[in-house]
Amino acid sequence: MSELSPRAQEIVASAREVLEDAGPSGLSMRALADRLGIRAPSIYKHLADKQALENAVISAGFEEFAAALEAAQAEDDPVGAFAAAYRRFATEHPHLYRLMTEHPLQRDALVPGAEDRASAHVLVAAGGDPALARALWGLAHGLTILELNGRFPADADLDAAWKQGLDAFRARLP
Amino acid sequence: MSELSPRAQEIVASAREVLEDAGPSGLSMRALADRLGIRAPSIYKHLADKQALENAVISAGFEEFAAALEAAQAEDDPVGAFAAAYRRFATEHPHLYRLMTEHPLQRDALVPGAEDRASAHVLVAAGGDPALARALWGLAHGLTILELNGRFPADADLDAAWKQGLDAFRARLP
């Protein structure tokens, strides 16, 4: 991703607001322009296209996500601390989380390292085993996105589901 | 979902083909009409709107998914059999799987029971414990959709990740 001008960063920040208010489908170039008090075509003076806009929002999301995971590290029960922070971030920013995960990433268009920084934490939580880390990530993402998408029955005890899944992983760590 | 006329069922079958060929974004009313040799507005004589069309495709997908899980049941290693069938279905029909899972379901618009039939199998695989079943579902969906979305490094050993995750669950079953 090329550097963003200050104005472009303002636009990206507004896009983030529109996204959180109105969801992915509400994030249109015209809606964003409205919030900025300009017209939609003017946005293209600062960002190549909508994809670049979304990539910038996603990059910022990864930075924030990584910071949240970082802040939650714990010596005892690293798995639980990771999972709690993961779930918390997703439920606090559901639209952002969906945007960050629902499509294939255009990695060369993101700020480099943001994704790595986030994914490094799951590796730590899994005691350094990459395969176990990917499985734990799968569990966390799966439970998270199924919950966000309302796929579980309304009366399902999701805390219990998380606990069962995490206990299974805890048992495989020293 | 109300009953579908024979013609509507043909249209839904064509929609499934368009979806598998061109992905969700390629499934437009006009593209579907093209394949049928008619004009887009004519589709509305048979289906209320695009959402109804997608719901019908999703319903059919759940039937097929349930059948695939059913055919794969195994006495020994029910977790492994479930997971293999799950992953296989998703990788063989990636666009359909995505359509089935990427949005909140409009349950009252689906053919009743299709979803239940599919989700019953994960409960069996988890030995009847609903919380464990949801965790297993989360693991399977998470690994599946992260793989479909190309979120893992190209050289990641995903078989190993599945094995690690499934072993963790196997260890918690009698």
Added chain:
DNA sequence: CCAGTCTAGCTAACATCGTTAGCCTGTCAA
């Protein structure tokens, strides 16, 4: 101090999308 260039807005317009209104033609029953 003027001329030129760049910045960042604007309007008009295009293709594509889902969708609606209204028309027409063929089939079939009363």
Added chain:
DNA sequence: TTGACAGGCTAACGATGTTAGCTAGACTGG
């Protein structure tokens, strides 16, 4: 024979992302 209905059609609307081309203002070089 007449009338209803099924299932096509065209024309059109509003929303979407995006492009082309214009313009007002700010800065900069001579």
